[in-house]
Amino acid sequence: MAINEPLELEAPSQAVLQNMEESEHEEVLFCFDKASGLRAIIAIHNTCLGAALGGVRMWPYESEAAALADVLRLSRGMTYKAAVSGLNLGGGKAVIIGDPRRHKTEHLLRRFGQFVHDLGGKYITAEDVGMTSRDMEFIRMSTPYVSGLPTHLGGSGNPSPFTAFGVYMGMKAAAKKVFGSDSLENKKIVVQGCGSVGQNLVGLLAKENARIWVTDIYEDKIKEVTSEYPSVQVSDPEEIYDMDMDIYAPCALGGTLNDLTIPRLKCSIVAGAANNQLLNEELHSRELMEKGIVYAPDFLINAGGLINVYNEYQGNYNRERAMEQTRHIYDLTLEILNTASQNGQTPLAAAKARAEARLKTAAQLKIPFTRA
Ligand code: NAD
Numbered sequence: 001m002a003i004n005e006p007l008e009l010e011a012p013s014q015a016v017l018q019n020m021e022e023s024e025h026e027e028v029l030f031c032f033d034k035a036s037g038l039r040a041i042i043a044i045h046n047t048c049l050g051a052a053l054g055g056v057r058m059w060p061y062e063s064e065a066a067a068l069a070d071v072l073r074l075s076r077g078m079t080y081k082a083a084v085s086g087l088n089l090g091g092g093k094a095v096i097i098g099d100p101r102r103h104k105t106e107h108l109l110r111r112f113g114q115f116v117h118d119l120g121g122k123y124i125t126a127e128d129v130g131m132t133s134r135d136m137e138f139i140r141m142s143t144p145y146v147s148g149l150p151t152h153l154g155g156s157g158n159p160s161p162f163t164a165f166g167v168y169m170g171m172k173a174a175a176k177k178v179f180g181s182d183s184l185e186n187k188k189i190v191v192q193g194c195g196s197v198g199q200n201l202v203g204l205l206a207k208e209n210a211r212i213w214v215t216d217i218y219e220d221k222i223k224e225v226t227s228e229y230p231s232v233q234v235s236d237p238e239e240i241y242d243m244d245m246d247i248y249a250p251c252a253l254g255g256t257l258n259d260l261t262i263p264r265l266k267c268s269i270v271a272g273a274a275n276n277q278l279l280n281e282e283l284h285s286r287e288l289m290e291k292g293i294v295y296a297p298d299f300l301i302n303a304g305g306l307i308n309v310y311n312e313y314q315g316n317y318n319r320e321r322a323m324e325q326t327r328h329i330y331d332l333t334l335e336i337l338n339t340a341s342q343n344g345q346t347p348l349a350a351a352k353a354r355a356e357a358r359l360k361t362a363a364q365l366k367i368p369f370t371r372a
Pocket of ligand 1: 127128129130131159160161163192193194195196197198215216217218221237251252253254273274275302303305306
């Protein structure tokens, strides 16, 4: 191309800005490094309440567009999660395109950390799907802007037990609303995804003598659960949507509540850890309500991990305090479910309204995030 030839904007870059405008994102950073094979996107949605803290996910996305769509949705969800939980944090998220079982290397993680560092603390990374606290250690070699470090580095360790505990609290609150009692004893619960959160959740449900079914796309993940909890039963990943159950707990990936699955669902409650469970928030939250299924909003009940890494990020970490704050998810969920039914709203709408009211106040204070 001649040097004075006008640059033509390609369709994908127009789409990125258009997407950012629609979802009100502040900043999106595309990261590429040939030597390590890193291909990543960091999305900062909103920093009205503070630095954007959110995990980094590694997943073999089918396309860049799919990765972008995911990171935009996830980072926006983090804004709502922090706001509704009363944390002084903004919303951000990162995705690394690749198979964590094959493409994850120290080189790639450290290079990713350098990109995080360049943002000067506006984005703080943490663990998400496909990542471990050991991986956070490598990222920490490049930047201090990481939370959820292993305990031997002064961190709070794996946030998943906190996330699972918060989901458990939210599930119990939903049970209180639907069944009149928050006991999960003998309730038939299907846990989709036997990863870090799913496994911890199964442990909590087993202690309460729930009847538990699990599913995963990897045999080894299922074995990890069934060897520890022999009473747990196993289902095929596709068959779970047709099962008679009391509670469906999505703890794998997002978008599992959609046009194809909702008509098949036979449960009273949806309460799980996965982010962005509703493929279309507006439409699918309404369809669940019309079917008489109580949906405990994902960003409300899966905030335990964020609460924990926020405590670590603030300093003077105290595990009991983080657990106590996570326990509060029970009261908050019950309050939001009650508000929703009083107003004839979906629980999602009630939770979003609460988060948006806080964001509006913060925006009016006009304290923009400043880089270190
Ligand atoms: P993980 O990677 O440890 O586990 C996810 C599991 O889901 C894996 O075992 C995977 O094989 C399985 N899976 C993927 N697709 C599946 C399918 N179609 N059917 C059945 N199983 C499938 O992740 P995690 O840390 O346990 O997180 C689970 C979910 O919770 C994610 O959506 C994550 O974003 C969300 N979340 C996690 C945390 C946290 O603290 N880890 C916090 C908030 C939200």
